[in-house]
Amino acid sequence: MTSTQQADAGRTSELPKWARGNSHRGGPGFGELIEQVRSVMDASRFIAPGDDVARELTADLSRIVERMQAIAVPVDDAAADSREDLPARGNPSLPPFEIIDLGSEGVVAEIVFRAFHLGRLSAHGGNISLLFDELAGYATMHRVTSGFARTAFLKVDYRSLTPIDRPLRARVWVEEIDGRKLHVLGTLHDGDRLCADMTALFIQVPDA
Secondary structure, X not given: OOHHHHHHOOOOOOOOHHHOOEOOOOOOOHHHHHHHHHHHHHHHOOOOOOHHHHHHHHHHHXXXXXXXXXXXXXXXXXXXXXXXXXXXXXXXXXXXXXXXXXXXXXXXXXXXXXXXXXXOOOEOHHHHHHHHHXXXXXXXXXXXXXXXXXXXXXXXXXXXXXXXXXXXXXXXXXXXXXXXXXXXXXXXXXXXXXXXXXEEEEEEEOOO
């Protein structure tokens, strides 16, 4: 039994369709496609092109966007955010994390913030909050009895600078359940050094 299956054992209903992972949508090459999208995002962080180059790049990217829009599907059928075999489920809008452990004790993930996530000399705080919010979704999804949980409140304390381009370890867990309220805690470490910690409140809601 996988860690995801073990975590699902506490539920009294199936996960919503949009939350069920797969490893086939988009085909075998989808992971490399998303990696190239991330590489474009990284590269854009450090360029100062002249007008001619900017226009050429815009034209190149416009052609790619048109090809992608021509194969668009409803969001619940898209490969991005569903591929459990890829970092961050293949969603390029999320910092790329990999799940190390997932169960009743919460979720542990490894994350490498990249150039695109850079703030001033460290990872931008907004990207750290985004990571915590996503991982809290994992932790709460497998503790609710049905439906899913939405973020009501999320507070991050930044304890030290969070580096980019090196593996970090995040842990998020449900500390307490009070009816429909799930109180969630989380930490982000660079080795033994605490980079940030998180307190959040999630509310269980029916799946729409």
